[in-house]
Amino acid sequence: MTGDERGRKREPEQASDALETSGGDADIVEWPVSLSGVTETIVATRGPNELWNLAALGLFAPDSDGESNGDGSGDNPVTARTWGSTRTRGNFRRQGEGYVLFVDDPVLFADAALSIVEREGPVPDAANAWARVSVESLETGVDEGTEWERWALRPVETAIESTTVPTIDRGFGAVVEATVAASRLGVAGYDDAKLRQRLEYYASVVDRAGDPREREALERVREHSSW
Amino acid sequence: MTGDERGRKREPEQASDALETSGGDADIVEWPVSLSGVTETIVATRGPNELWNLAALGLFAPDSDGESNGDGSGDNPVTARTWGSTRTRGNFRRQGEGYVLFVDDPVLFADAALSIVEREGPVPDAANAWARVSVESLETGVDEGTEWERWALRPVETAIESTTVPTIDRGFGAVVEATVAASRLGVAGYDDAKLRQRLEYYASVVDRAGDPREREALERVREHSSW
Incomplete structure (x- = not known):
């Protein structure tokens, strides 16, 4: 690795410009944002190629998934589901951890949700906050043919x-x-005609109320999907 | 006015707990947030009854309204439209000013957008930022019978x-x-059946991904509209 490459590779443990940091050892720490209901995030997981894969991940606050996590220990963690045999699932299984990124850049969100994004480091500059998380498999199932x-x-x-x-x-x-609708095109259990009707409406909202970055993100959604 | 009432009435000019303030005289100052595209806000305007009326208002960043504001002076202000003979329009005309409130409370947004909300002071505690604005009428028109x-x-x-x-x-x-869809029910130029289809979908998103405050806000949308 050259010095330049080292310089570009973000090392969260050494980030000195963060407004606030906590943790660094194996203790459980608080989330950096207040979580309620479902919060859409990007998750960075390290793959077998040593690159960090970015993908969309919806975090369910405790008691918002309609299922109890109670095991008598009083532990009531945030949960998330992976759908299908994705890179995120494989990397979670292999590594047992990942980085949850809180972002508000629409282009990064659309790219991560609908295409393969790999980076040398886990935390892009666009992240407003992040959490390195340990992950534990709670259960598996099948829904409309998808594990x-x-x-x-x-x-x-x-x-x-x-x-x-x-x-x-x-x-x-x-x-x-x-982005959500485009990710469901062609997926069993969803009606493509309804999804396309919604996509046209969202495009009209971006057209009327969007800013240039949101227009670019919508173009990415079109490029990355069968829309 | 009793001491208690005085205590509840927020006086922005004297707010000492703000993270950052600017202005206070007649000079034009910067907006407290970065504006691009359209940003939905609440506007507080003082009515003839001395109470402050809260209503939804979409702010168009300069050059995002598809119309030039250029008058050769280099002034390129944020703009907004009032639709119909609303309290906001009347109060803007009478007072020439108001308070733009940046909020992220879904209940306050739904209430202000779809019902009459009047308060003794212009800035609720729920506002994350606010701007006292001078307003100037730029033009009037008629769209689908609405001035x-x-x-x-x-x-x-x-x-x-x-x-x-x-x-x-x-x-x-x-x-x-x-909230937007409910406000258009029964309005000329909109298809009620499509609006109701969208409303059902948004209700399903709140059901799956919402938190308690968002569920309460959706109930307010139902109460305040013909949905």
């Missing part, structure tokens, strides 16, 4: 890189919904 | 009350979209 696996995610190290005043941005929301 | 008026909004005093790590929350987005 899923439900995981407990427990943060062991976290950082907040930047905070902002939250605003209501319909264009951003439309990109997220378009 | 609209387009306004230039220029901040003269602002404050940031709190910041957070932004997260992707489909439940919150679904409440916002449901």
Whole structure:
């Protein structure tokens, strides 16, 4: 590895510009954001090629998955499901850990959700906060022919890189919904005609209310899918 | 006014707990958040009854409304439209100013957008940031029988009350979209059947991905509309 490459490879443990960090050892620490309901994130997991794979992952706050995680220990972790034989599932199984990234960049979200994104380091500059998590398989099942696996995610190290005043941005929301709809095209159990109708509507919202970054993200959704 | 009432009435000019404030005189100051595309906000305007009326208002960043505001002066303000003979339009005309509130509480957003909300002060605790703005009427027109008026909004005093790590929350987005759809039920130029189809879908997203506050907000949308 050259010095340049080392410079580009982000080492979260040594990040000195974070607003706030915690953890660093094996203790369980708090999540860097308040979680309720389902929060969409990007997860970075290290693959057999040593590169970090980025993919979308929905975090279920405790008690929001409609299932009890109670094992009598009082432990009530955040959970997430992987669907199918994805890189994330394989890397979770092999490594037992990953990085959960909290992002608000629509292009990165669309790319990670709908295409293969591999990087040399786990935490892109676009992450506003991140959590290194240990993962534990809780159960597996099959839904409409797709194997899923439900995981407990427990943060062991976290950082907040930047905070902002939250605003209501319909264009951003439309990109997220378009990404979800596009990921379901051709998937058993979903109606393609309804998905395409929704996609057209989200495109019209981005057209009217979006900013340039959201327009670019919507183009990525089109490129990465059969839309 | 009793001491208790005085205590509840927020006086932005004297807010000492704000993270950051600017302005306070008649000079134009920067917006407290970065604006691009359309940003949904709540606007507080003082009515003839001396109460502050809260309503939803979409802010168009400069050059995102598809219309030039250029008058040769280099001034390129944020704009917003009022639709119909609303309290906001009347109060803008009478007072020439108002408070733009940046909020992320889904219940307050749904209430302000779909019902009459009046308060003794302009800035609720739920506001993460606010801007007192001077408003200037730019043009009026008629669309599908509804008179609209387009306004230039220029901040003269602002404050940031709190910041957070932004997260992707489909439940919150679904409440916002449901609010927009519900506000269009029965309005000329919109197809009620399509709006109701979308409302059912947003309700299903809140059901799966929402948190308790978002579920309550969706109930408010139902209560306030003909959904």
